[in-house]
Amino acid sequence: MHRLSSLPPYLPVSFHVLRAETSFFLKEANPDLMRNASLQSRVESFFTYKARQPPVLNASYGPYSAEKIVPLDLTLNPNFLGPTNKFPFDWRLKAYILWDKVYLSRPKVQVLFHIVGRDWDDHRVTENLPCLRVFAFRDTREVRGSCRLGGVLGLCVAQLEMLPGWFSPPTIVSGRRRPMEQPEGNPVELYYTIHSGGERGDCTGGDTRKDNAIRQGKDGQEDRTSHLQKIGSIGLYRTQDSTQLSELRLDGNVVIWLPSQPVKQGDIVTASVTISNNSTVDHFILR
Template structure:
């Protein structure tokens, strides 16, 4: 084995009759669909050794048990090793890989990313992506989803259970009106504007002895306070995103100004003082056929 920082091509040509990489043959078993990948612009020296070899692979679809196994053969020799769960594209950390394909994921969609303090209701759609629905059993118990909304040290929780052939559910929770009843620190004179405040959303999935308890299938709202609860929850959850809570909708009434047959601008009715930040909403008319416009 010769190591050199220069003359790489000369060395390869000089020993062209010898293999410049370990001629082992990799294979993956216990996987329905998998791919061995070749990196673009891969370093020519990466696999120029007879002692080691690096290959990239992607397991697109697999079931458990048993887990996928990586096997490598070299002449009469062979070695194999199960693929660790933490390398799979799955929610393995939640402990449901015995019921789902390895690459299944729980995805979320916030239905309304902007709400108002007089109607502080949050709705999020959860659904499963990547599951092998050909093997779906109508009696299969899908896991529960619990969503957490955090505002500073305050927390509200709601749950639902994934159901049906699409494996989906909607979590709905309502923020406590007391969160917005007193101006400090949530809605002060400065924050009572169109900027609103941000509420962070997180989720986790769970089951009790493999099944959701009956009370978890219903809406539940639990108000907690204290930074300790928040830190404990954040450490074991996945982030969904955030929503913005604006002041009372009645305080944000706007007037409409039609610029032409295509463009409509909404203006705030409240007086604007010098130095204020003002937001103007620009809309296309429902019947407009314009696909672009210039705003000056």
């Protein structure tokens, strides 16, 4: 006798994704056949590309159909820029720490933010881009800075100044030897939050002081924990190592950072170009 095999029952519904330039339904490499073994429900995964609004999922079965906007909590990633009635749905925010090693002689940290997923021919919302506040936490203390996205590139640089005490080694426990400076430095975590700008276009609303702010205690952390997005970590060092950089200031706008030690022909040299916060230069040529 031949044993007849049958597939588990499933709901033969057709799906269509609306409000997206392109969409794909995804298939698992090793699917669980019993997950959709029901005539009452069905689960599918899909990917959308260039969706300017929250996508709409349409389900049809014979002469019947229904559609619903996909809830934001199912579609947004942590880098979501803001409300969809103010910013396109497919915009995302990227953050980069310009220097992850910070020294006591120059205790400033700079974080570059920029928008990805933009339609570069659409300039309708570049004038109302949000403000970004950056936070550095160590123990129960907090340092803050802010900047506002702007320009045709939709970017900004936030700057924070680390506290001198943060560069000190860990506290010595009685009866133990003085700890050596950690090779990775004293670790500090960086986070950011997104806020709407003020009426005058500034980002100094609330209790954030201009350029930099310091608050002591845990109160400042607890009321923002649910809104903080992690950027990354930096290391704080009291002294610079052999890879010390020297500053070459071209003018009041552009500064180049170069390795101070000699280099030989054929060596790979890394240099960084920075622009001052109050610079009005839109573009320049570096030769």
